[in-house]
Amino acid sequence: MPPHADKQRKRPKQDRAKETRARILAVAAQLFGSRGISNTSTNRIAAEANMSIGTLYRYFSDRDEIVKELTDGLFLQVEDRYSRLIGIGPDRSPRDAVAEVLHTAVEILVTNGPLVRALVADLHFYGSGIPEFEPRLRMIIKLYLIQLLGPTIDIDIDTMALVVLNAGFATALRSVEMENEGIDRNALIEHTADMIGAWLGSVADRRRPA
Incomplete structure (x- = not known):
């Protein structure tokens, strides 16, 4: 035993x-x-x-403890990388900020690709911690958006953070897989950054004084 x-x-x-x-x-x-x-x-x-x-x-x-140790290490790596982004000056455009988030996510996924896919595949059976990690990562992205957009009294920053997280995570996962299909990973990231960045930019423009 x-x-x-x-x-x-x-x-x-x-x-x-x-x-x-x-x-x-x-x-x-x-x-x-x-x-x-x-x-x-x-x-x-x-x-x-x-x-x-x-x-x-x-x-x-047991095996579950090994799984937890691996996921904890992965999550700490993600949190560390995204926490560093918060320190980047607010003078960059929302589009460039989104691109930075996506490129960082893809870099982490590529480095840990097989493990990430295994964790996601077995999420229903193991306490991998992924559901508990999502609010932590969403909070980091929320802080990042506040830095980009300024005071958020008149916008739903929580929903915006959720959209950026979901769209970004989906793009990161798909971009890793789609490169095997001959699709340019960087092009996919940049186009996604264009779309999300345009949305964030429009929100920022509406909030600027006339």
Whole structure:
């Protein structure tokens, strides 16, 4: 039975232990991406990582904990990248701001593509944290829009943030897949940025004093 009690061993401080833990996560991410989460057991992860199942259980109590660790790391990466965008000066156009958001999302998805697809595919069966993450990311985009548009008393900034998030996420996911179909990823992003940017720009123009 996997040991659940000794939580301290899951956050190793020694370099060798850190390397072992990182290897488990790297192998799990690769297997989840190629086989799917539901088809990947902890025994398979341990075997591919060239370690005993007992060694794996010293760091993770079960597969769900590995999934959570991988998604937490991915979400922290996303939050960090988008939080940096908030610091960009408000002098850039809404269109260029949207393009920056989309290019950043695609870069993250391409880097973690197989894992992201596995997490989305198995969302119904595992507590991947994606539903809980969506409000956090929407808040970052909301802050970004406030920075671009200024005071938001007379506009529904929450709905705007939701639209930008949904459209941007869909475009990012599709652009990664569609490049295999011969479609220019950058062109897709730029056209989407044109459309969303024009909408945001029109809102900004209506709010400027005559």
